[in-house]
Amino acid sequence: MITSYIYCRTSLIALLHKFTKGGDSIRPGLTRFATSYLTLGCLNENKGPLTRMFTSEE
Numbered sequence: 001m002i003t004s005y006i007y008c009r010t011s012l013i014a015l016l017h018k019f020t021k022g023g024d025s026i027r028p029g030l031t032r033f034a035t036s037y038l039t040l041g042c043l044n045e046n047k048g049p050l051t052r053m054f055t056s057e058e
Helices: 002-007 010-019 032-045 047-055
Strands: none
Touching: 002 010, 002 032, 010 047, 032 047
16 A cells, blocks of 8 residues: 555655665565565665655655
8 A cells, every 4th residue: 555655646656766765665576465565675775865855844
C-alpha cells in the first residue's frame, strides 16, 4: 500500500528520487510473491530516507 500511495502521486515520486538519490522502491520479479519480496527489501534498505521524506516539510 505504501508503494501504491507513493507511485499514484507525481510529487511524491519526485521526493522519493530526491531523498533516495534516484532509487526506486519497486523491483519487478517473475511472480507476485517475488515482486512483493523484492519491494519489501527495497523499502527496508531505504527506511531512513523514506522516514526523512515523510517527516520533511516538503
